[in-house]
Amino acid sequence: MLRLHYNLEKLSMGLVVGIIVAASIGGIVEIAPLFTIDETVEIPDDMRPQTPLELAGREIYIREGCYACHSQMVRSLADELDRYGPYSLAAESAYDHPMLWGSKRTGPDLARLGEKYSDDWHSQHLIDPRSVVPASIMPAYPWLIRPLDTEILSDQLATLAKLGVPYDAEMIAAAVGDAIGQSQPDSDAGDAVRERYGADVAVRAFDGDPARLTEMDAVVAYLQSLGTLTNAPYELFAEGAQ
Amino acid sequence: MTPAGTLSRNERQIAFGLSVALSVLGFGMAAFAGKGVMAVHGAMALILGLFLVFRVGGRLYEGAPGIERHDRYFDGPTRFGVMMTLVWAIFAMGIGVWVSALLYWPEGTPALPWTSFGRLRPVHTTGIIFGFGGNALIATSFYVLQRTARTRLADAISPWFVLIGFNLFCLWAVSGYLMGSTQSKEYAEAEWYADLWLVVVWVVYFTVYIRTLARRHEPHIYVANWYYMAFILVVAMLHIVNNLAIPVRWNGADSFTIWAGVQDAMIQWWYGHNAVAFFLTSGFLGMLYYYLPVRSGRPIWSYRLSILSFWGIVFFYIWVGSHHLHYTALPYWVQTLGMTFSVMLLVPSWASAGNAIATLNGAWHKVRDDATLRFMFVAAVFYGLSTFEGSFLAIRPVNSLSHYTDWTVGHVHSGTLGWVAMIIFGAIYTMVPQLSGRETMAWPRAIEWHFWLAVGGTLVYVVSMWNAGITQGLMWRAYDLNGALSYSFVESVQAMAPYYLIRTIGGGMFLTGAIVCALNCYATFRSAPYMAEPRDVPLRPTPAE
DSSP: OHHHHHHHTTOHHHHHHHHHHHHHHHHHHHHGGGGGHHHHSOOOTTOOOOOHHHHHHHHHHHHTTGGGTOOOOOOSOHHHHHHTOSOOOGGGGTTOSSOOOOSBOSSOOOTTOTTSSOHHHHHHHHHOHHHHSTTOOOOOOGGGGSBOOOTTHHHHHHHHHHTTOOOOHHHHHTHHHHHHHHTSTTSHHHHHHHHHHOTTSOOSOTTSOTTOOBHHHHHHHHHHHTTOSOSHHHHHHHHHHO | OOGGGGSOHHHHHHHHHHHHHHHHHHHHHHHHHOSSHHHHHHHHHHHHHHHHHHHHHTTTTSOOOOGGGGGSOOOHHHHHHHHHHHHHHHHHHHHHHHHHHHHHOTTOSOSOGGGSHHHHHHHHHHIIIIIIIIHHHHHHHHHHHHHHHTSOOSOSHHHHHHHHHHHHHHHHHHHHHHTTOOOOOTTOOSOHHHHHHHHHHHHHHHHHHHHHHHTOSSSSOOHHHHHHHHHHHHHHHHHHHHTOEEESSTTSSOEEESOOHHHHHHHHHHHHHHIIIIIIIIHHHHHHHHHHHHHHTOOOSOHHHHHHHHHHHHHHHTTGGGGGGTTSSSOHHHHHHHHHHHHHTHHHHHHHHHHHHHHTTTOHHHHHHOHHHHHHHHHHHHHHHHHHHHHHHTSHHHHHHHTBSHHHHHHHHIIIIIIIIHHHHHHHHHHHHHHTTOSSOSOHHHHHHHHHHHHHHHHHHHHHHHHHHHHHHHHHHOBOTTSSBSSOHHHHHHHHHHHHHHHHHHHHHHHHHHHHHHHHHHHHHHTSOTTOOOSOOOOOOOOOO
């Protein structure tokens, strides 16, 4: 062996090939089988993609680096089930490009956040976290009250559709209208969002004012959608509890 | 001597052409994008390109250096790389101290988007890993490659291209985050065109490395170069696969990664942990295997052990990323494989650390007297400690406590402060006097001050984060007698306050040391004799008989 290595050390390209081979094996063994996951992990029937407004909120969540302090992955550990709710399923993030499982909980996990607090609470908390949670160390985001830029939304949906997220041509074309509609309850545009994305989609004036569409609308809509895209984890959890 | 003065006329013309090309590229990007982050980045490339056009253009027809330059090592790029290493160190460590202070004092920042924690934090990580670590790796790799191959770099333009191009990538990345442009992939947040640019830089880097190696005057390739090669090759592989993305529009920074959900999680941590392995370990072991024997005047203790640990690290590391995903929705068998290989990884890791420490046998009096060598000794010790801790944290039940807590932050910093930064400082203090044609640094006693600030800062930082992490983990899982959770989440946040404050002090000490180092290097370069050149020279080609 040492003799072989003695000769290998004289061959720069030999070392190059050796390194590439040695460093590829682990990745191939662990990653390649995950692409058969489409056959092994079922996407629940009631699973919906995010609405354009929620997607815009997700992009803001990424832009502000929220993922650095908040995970979105409830592990299958007793205290996490008690604190947050049912453990996360692979299917729940199947449409997430990229996934936002996170790696640090400076703040709590958000995978089951949806509909836990009111829209008002979220707006207030984002503008001034310490006004609702005095001991919080979260940064304040007062600039979220600026108008939401919807110009790129249709293209974003179209790109995600190319990657396999089930957005159809109608959803892509109506993206901007749907974003506005979701923040206007009791309007035709609001009903159209429900028609396209499902009756459970929240259609509300998330920032408290239906007349304007702000980044706050998008972020709150996104936060309220977390853990609500499918009922599967809750059903599985209830089965397990019996 | 100015950098351009070391280039022949022909090389200056090529450099001039490349500078014009960069300006055109920058202008094209800015014009094509029109607005937004990509336009700003185009303008930055344009300004850099124009600066280089004037810098090189002004000296286009000056006298060319003589042919005798081929009898010298080509160290201009290394000097520039060392300076950039220190600039990034102060910038990114400064940001690190700032963001850590924000966790204790959340109002300690203006209410502006670009100064908020979430945008500054990736500036710290990218600035340290790529700016500080990357520049140090590239600068030392050119230095070590030439000395161990006993030959001059294969050409004069590509090392400059690599360093300037790499720093442009770093600048695009961190300025993008401040403007709100990020892919959100940890340690790979830069947007798609910056990622493509890095691929170009990396191909040039590999090419100049392998071409220089081909010209070596030593039959054997020294072990430090294997590690640098593993760093170059595997980082390229990881970078390309992890960053595959589709831009939403070709004229904008926004893109979506092609990976989703559980596959994305696996690929991201396959990248993430191997950024630790091949960016923050492999190349730095190359540094250790060169500068430690040189400084201590002792040969590597065991050559066989270096072979074993090299292939062990290259083969085992790639499997371990999934230990970041214990108890998640990732299939159980992948988690188990990640854990198993993480534990096995301790063998080659400790073989390297032990090999380094045993090399110092017979030179312990030098470790006592020479702060530079002590930096490298402490680096080897922290390398051993952090790899032990890493294998330990990868064990599933341990991970159930430590994951998501500040223990991970403590672990990372025991590796980056204790190991990576210490070996960089050891290498810098060995190399900078040499590059300046001097015997010693300008202020030898300041090295001693820097050493104790660095060791003290690291210990304060790491110990406070261990305490913070374990406290957090235990509070989250504590139940009272009625079977209810004992603590609300916010109570665990409140319990962190003293540790966050102490951590900031530790970080501040480390930053102070880095500033001392930068000033010392500046003074040393300034006091170098005119036209200083390193005293060591390549083997001269001998005419055929």
